[in-house]
Amino acid sequence: MLRDNRDQLVGVSVQGEVSCPEYPSLPASPYVIAADGTPRLLPSPGGIVYNVRVGDSAYGWVADMVQPGVSIKAPAAAANYALNTFACLGNDALVLSGAATGARGTVTGKSGRFAEHVICHFAPDVLEQLAIEDKILVRACGRSLALADYADVQLKSISPALLDALEVDADRPGAVCVPVVAEVPAFLVGAGSGLLSESGCVQIQSDDAGALDQYGLDGLKLGDVVALRDYDSRWGNGYRQGATAVGVVVHGDSPRSGYGPGVTVVMTAIGNRISPKVVGERNIATLLGLGSPVEAAAA
């Protein structure tokens, strides 16, 4: 186990409400434009998604960037920015109003520009009881988490619980090794570049199916841990040779050019200080004990 500063971290409440999917008002078009120019009317990100959960495929859903489980947002912009910045993957989420009051879930992702939700997992019976605008509090803890012996490896949006589950290990001097499902080449990272890396996500572009297949990215699941090669997310998101960002797949595919499954970054370093190790399976549904889709279906 690598040493870190978790004993010095401050846990703080941030809060949002169960969101409702949104569309532009008239006379704006309700369509998203697919990469080939086809207008598509699709469920937009947000709300309570009953039948897609962490551990399911990131592809194949008839939706634009489906966010599994429950997407929450704070009504005021500044409070929502705090929610999206302070909430860390693996944090506890508690329902504070409505029929599901007291139910406990887990933060599994944060969505990017124009959505800006925090995405939470709750058990299927809780989803049945939740209503739009129910208050959900996140016990935010993990911001500024740092590895004591690896000052050049930055951690972001990651709870101590998820850090433990990722099984980050010592590699060569000054570098750490992280097990991941797949590696994403920099040229496939699209929307999210140039935006802030403390909140939101970047997207794996899926328009070129051949490229996705070539890099083994066509089988990604929601919750998978992946590495972005040559990608620097220390103070914003962007290309840099030798840099690595490790993240979690937080939302599903999109038909739009430059868009695709979203990845919230949890760790980054330049100079080859993160060595991704590709392993067969690496999903936060299993790592955080959120239950598999199969178990959920049987319940």
Add this chain to the structure above:
Amino acid sequence: MLKTNAHELVEVSIYGEVWPPSASHAQYQATSEGKATVGLGMAGISFTHRVGDAAFGWEADHLEPGVSIRSPHDGPEHALHYIACMGNDAVVTTGPSAGARGVVTGAHAHIMVDFDPTSIELLGIGDRIQIRALGTGLKLFDHPEVAVHKTSPRLLEGMRCESRSDGTLAVPVVAEIPSHLMGSGAELPPIYVDQDFMTGDRAQIAELGLDRLRLGDIVAVRDQDHTWGRGFYGGAVTIGLIIHGDSAWTGHGPGVLDLMSSRTGGIVPVHDPDANIAWRLGLRDRADATVAPGSLVSSYALIADEEGGMSGVA
């Protein structure tokens, strides 16, 4: 001469105001090296820089050359962003510089208009500039697979494109930008502002020679389809215009405004060091334009260290 539908296009007036630069109390921006800097370069009237000058090396972030305008009203502001085309005529309609004529050269946070500096010495913040918007809907009859964005008939002529016997369109460009460098703006449609190419890897930018680019240069981006969005697609080619200067923010850099795109390889970039709108549209002489001062790989907050990496100085 390319066959187009230019005779069917409608020319319409839109307007903006010379927009003041703004600052906030939380003014510091983090560079890609984690240093705090104060941004300067966007909005207002750039007294010192015009299209044709170097895109790198200035003590500024996202430098907008010439005059930056926008509208205080949401609808007219979107009209500026959606239907102002590069190469459109502009005229000052208020204040002591009324009557001065310029040309649209960029669409970023503001629409950029180039003027002969002697004609706008008394131009002030808030003065109105009217644009004769023409170009939206422009089509190339012999190249139906080539999408045209924000390009006026005047710019199209200045670009000196040629139809080839194999059905492709040859487009003169100063340089090619590899797909993996395309950054901020991927989430936006190609008809709305620009997309930066990412310059955080300074050594690679220098290696590719992209640090010699100028504002107004026409460039190609390989394997990017910007017909309906902005993203990677093997074999696609996009043609863009460098509209603003370099940036020290991660994922940012000079802005590439989409002019044309072909998903299916219908565009063939042809190297041409003179493919810059400053001289191709007769806005100024190349001899008058500056080259980057100092180190070609430096920008205002970044200098090269001995190992070719970068360290912040701000």
